[in-house]
Amino acid sequence: MRFIRAVLVVGALSLLLGLTAAIAMAAEQAGGPPKRGCLSCHTLEDKATGKYTLGYWAQERTKADYNRDHPKKALDGASIEPAQVVSVKTCLGCHGAGTGDRMGKGKFSNLSLRDIVHPAHMFSGVFGDRYNTSCFTCHNVNAEGRFDLLDEAVAVNEKGIPKSLLEGKGTIPGALPSSEVKK
Numbered sequence: 001m002r003f004i005r006a007v008l009v010v011g012a013l014s015l016l017l018g019l020t021a022a023i024a025m026a027a028e029q030a031g032g033p034p035k036r037g038c039l040s041c042h043t044l045e046d047k048a049t050g051k052y053t054l055g056y057w058a059q060e061r062t063k064a065d066y067n068r069d070h071p072k073k074a075l076d077g078a079s080i081e082p083a084q085v086v087s088v089k090t091c092l093g094c095h096g097a098g099t100g101d102r103m104g105k106g107k108f109s110n111l112s113l114r115d116i117v118h119p120a121h122m123f124s125g126v127f128g129d130r131y132n133t134s135c136f137t138c139h140n141v142n143a144e145g146r147f148d149l150l151d152e153a154v155a156v157n158e159k160g161i162p163k164s165l166l167e168g169k170g171t172i173p174g175a176l177p178s179s180e181v182k183k
Ligand code: HEC
Pocket: 035, 036, 037, 038, 039, 040, 041, 042, 054, 057, 058, 061, 088, 113, 116, 117, 120, 121, 123, 124, 125, 126, 127, 131, 133, 137, 138, 149, 150, 151
């Protein structure tokens, strides 16, 4: 009898442990409210390498595609070294959409940021699998139907609605009009 009781207790305990682990995993996968804005993901996680700031990716990808260094300074002289956390505005100084004879290119680089980040994120297993992502991860559609860009990490409710809008402020902190509509 005592043996059976012990077996039952052990069985119940392991079932409980298994369940707790499963619940913890589910919670980790759901990962809380949706992330919105570049800086909700591109934070400095490792000072030595700069993983995973915007500047880190600029260096990493320029090495991979051209086997050379990405510029370490923006046009205004601000540092874009990998370990530096910078706003996407800094990147748009060179990668904003070009006009006139630079149509189809960036303002300074051959590539606009739009042409880099759309495929790089939409075709990335990590971006799609680890996070609950969509166009609204980086954008908000404004009254003119244009896609404003979300730069800062936006505070949102569990459905991704910005808290600033829920509070009646009418604007999202750090939301930028697309570089393509600026004259
Ligand atoms: C939900 C998290 C998340 C958000 C928000 C996010 N990114 Fe990313 N980003 C990633 C991940 C993950 C990768 C790595 C993709 C891979 O390696 O497959 C990445 C990669 C990149 C890269 C490297 C591109 C390449 O050629 O491989 C750049 C540049 C970048 N992000 C810029 C941005 C910008 C600019 C924004 C805001 C407009 C932004 N990201 C918003 C998760 C995010």
